[in-house]
Amino acid sequence: MIVLIFIMNYIDRTAITSARLRGLTDDLHLSPFQYETVIAVLYASYCPMQIPSNLLLNKTSSPSAFIGGCVVLWGTISALTGMTRNFTEILVCRFLIGVPEAAFYPGAIYLLSRWYTRKELAFRSAILYTGLLVSNAFGSFLAAGILALSEGLAHLAAWRWLFIIEGGITICVGLAAITILPDYPHNTPWLTASERRLAQARLAEDTGVADKDASDEPWWAGLNMAIKDPIVILFMFMTFTGLVGLSFSNFFPSITATLGYDTTTTLLLAAPPWIVASALCLLNARHADASGERFFHISVWLWAVMGGFLLALSSMNTATRYISLFLLASGYSGFSLMLVWVSNSMPRPPAKRAAAIALVNGFGNLGNVLGSYTWKAKWGPGYHESMSIGLVALTCSTILAWVLRRKFVYLNAQLEEDERRASPVDVDDEAILTAARLEGISVAEAVEKRRRFRYLY
16 A cells, blocks of 8 residues: 555656646747746645654654645645646646645654664665656556547547546545555554564564653754754755656656656556566565665665766767666666665664655755756757766765765764673663563563664675
8 A cells, every 4th residue: 555655746746747748838828947947846835844744754653644634635745736827827736736645755764664674775775666657657558548549538638638547546545544554563553462572573673662652852962963963964965865766757748748758658658667676675675674784775776876876977878868768777676775874774663764765855855946947958969968967966975875884884883892891781771671571581581682682884
C-alpha cells in the first residue's frame, strides 16, 4: 500500500510535465519563467511543512489515519488543478498540494524505521522508493493513454483530464490506506499481543535500546537535538546538492522530447529508463543491507549520473542521448538510500529521528526549487548549461558523503576505545531494562547488545 501511495504521489506531482506536452502552457498563457515558477512553488510549501508534519506524526497514535488523510487531500487538490484557468490559479493549486504531500515521504521513512532494524531498512525503503521510479515509468504510460484518448471529452482539453483522472485515483488510494496501513508496533490493532511484543523486541535487539513512547517526548526536544547535531547538517547539504543534480526528473519528458519524436512516442520512450532504475534500486539496496555499507552504494550511482551528463554533453546523436537517459535515471538507485542513512545514523529517541529525517528531506528538497530554474527551455535542446550545473552539484554531494563516511569511521573508533576503557553501562538504566524485558533476555545480554552499536558507513 505504501508503495502504491508513493507511485500516486509522484504521478500527481509530475503530471504537469506531461500536461505541458499537450498544451497546458498555451491554454493558461504561461511564459517559460511562469512555468518554471509553477514547478518550483510546490517546494515552497513542501519543504517547510515536513518538519511540523513529521513531529506531529511522531506524536499521533494513528499514522495510518494521518498519512491516509493527507493522500486524500492532495488527490483532491490535484484533481482541481485540471480546472485552473490561469497562472494564478495553477500557482495556488501547486502551492497547496505541497502541504499534504510533505507528510508522506519523510513520514513513510520514519514509520518504516519504527518497524524495521537498521540492516533491514535499506531494502524496505528501496521497495518504497521504487514507487517514485515506477511512477515515472507507469506515469508516462498512463499519461500517454489519457492524453491520447481524452482530448475534447466533455469539451475539456486532454491535459485537464490528466489531472482529474489521476487525482481521482489518488483519492481512492488514500481512503484505502486509512484502513490498510499499520500504526506503530505497540498499538497496531490487527496484531496479537505476542506479535506486538516481538515487533518491539526486534528493534530493541538492533541497538540494545527500545524506542521510548513518543508521548513522553516534547515535540521541540527532538527538533532541538537534530538542529544541534553537525551530522544532520552534513546530511542536509549532501541531500540538497544531490537533488540539484537530480532535478532533471521534473523535466524528463522535455529532455526525452529532444530525441525528436511525437508526444505519445516521447512519453513511451521516457518509461524504460525508470523501469531499469527500479530494478537497480532494489538490487543496490539488497546489497547495502547485506554489507551494511552506505557511501559507495550511494556515490557510485551519482557518479553514473555524472557519466550520463558527460555522455549527453558529448553528442546530440539520438542513440547516445537515449543511453544517457538510462544513466541519469539510475542515479535514484543511490539517492534512495540517503534518508535511510540518516535514519541509521540517528540514535534514539524517536523524536530526534523524526525531526532529522524531516530536516534533511525538507532542506534537501530546496534543491528541487533551484533545480526548477536550471533546466530552462532556452538552454534546450542540448541543455549543456543545465548538465554542467548538475555535474558541479553531484560532485559536491559525493564529497559531503565522503566527509560523513570519515566521520562515522572516527566515531566507531571512539566507541571501540570507550569500550576498552570500560566504564560499565548502568544496569539500572531504564532503556536497558526495557530492552531486556521486551526481548525476554537477561540485563547482562541487553548490555552486551547495546555495546555492539556501530554507525553504518
